[in-house]
Amino acid sequence: MHQCTPEITIIGGGLVGLSVALGLLKAGQRVCVLDGADGDARASQGNFGLIWGQGKGADFAPYANWTFDALAAWPTFAQQLRELSGIDVALDQPGGYEFFTDPTEMDSFKAELVQQASHLGNHACYEMLSGDDLRNQMTGIGSDVVGASFSPRDGHVNPSAFSAPCAVRFRR
Numbered sequence: 001m002h003q004c005t006p007e008i009t010i011i012g013g014g015l016v017g018l019s020v021a022l023g024l025l026k027a028g029q030r031v032c033v034l035d036g037a038d039g040d041a042r043a044s045q046g047n048f049g050l051i052w053g054q055g056k057g058a059d060f061a062p063y064a065n066w067t068f069d070a071l072a073a074w075p076t077f078a079q080q081l082r083e084l085s086g087i088d089v090a091l092d093q094p095g096g097y098e099f100f101t102d103p104t105e106m107d108s109f110k111a112e113l114v115q116q117a118s119h120l121g122n123h124a125c126y127e128m129l130s131g132d133d134l135r136n137q138m139t140g141i142g143s144d145v146v147g148a149s150f151s152p153r154d155g156h157v158n159p160s161a162f163s164a165p166c167a168v169r170f171r172r
Contacts, residue, residue: 096154
């Protein structure tokens with residue numbers, strides 16, 4: 001078997017690590033991905049596989065725009081992963097709610113969304129809902145919930161669907 005020296009080594013073969021490796025391979029880099037045991041914590045498990053943009057980049061316009069572009073790219077990226085690996089990461093972007101029980105915290109988050117929207121211009125898309133609005137739309141929302149933000153672009157993937165064995169070497 002031909003051995004090559006990687007130009008880049010990525011630590012972590014979960015969805016994030018393998019996605020970065022795929023991008024680097026497409027850019028012509030030699031990549032080695034090192035991963036731990038299946039039971040090790042992974043970034044995508046830590047955030048439950050959320051594909052989430054609400055509030056990201058509120059204080060930094062390039063990050064807000066990068067996040068927007070990433071959210072928009074997920075459907076194509078998920079399809080590429082399926083074609084290359086045969087694994088469906090179960091992308092689902094039905095929108096996401098951020099719930100609040102503290103009115104001050106909700107107002108603070110709304111200010112972040114307004115700031116994020118100033119960076120995104122006409123790409124910004126969110127809605128603030130009162131607790132009563134939520135209770136009219138969904139069953140089971142308790143009286144302690146004062147409201148929520150909603151973004152139709154947010155969603156999730158299955159963080160357990162895509163993991164690498166302990167050590168994998170990718171070659172171009």
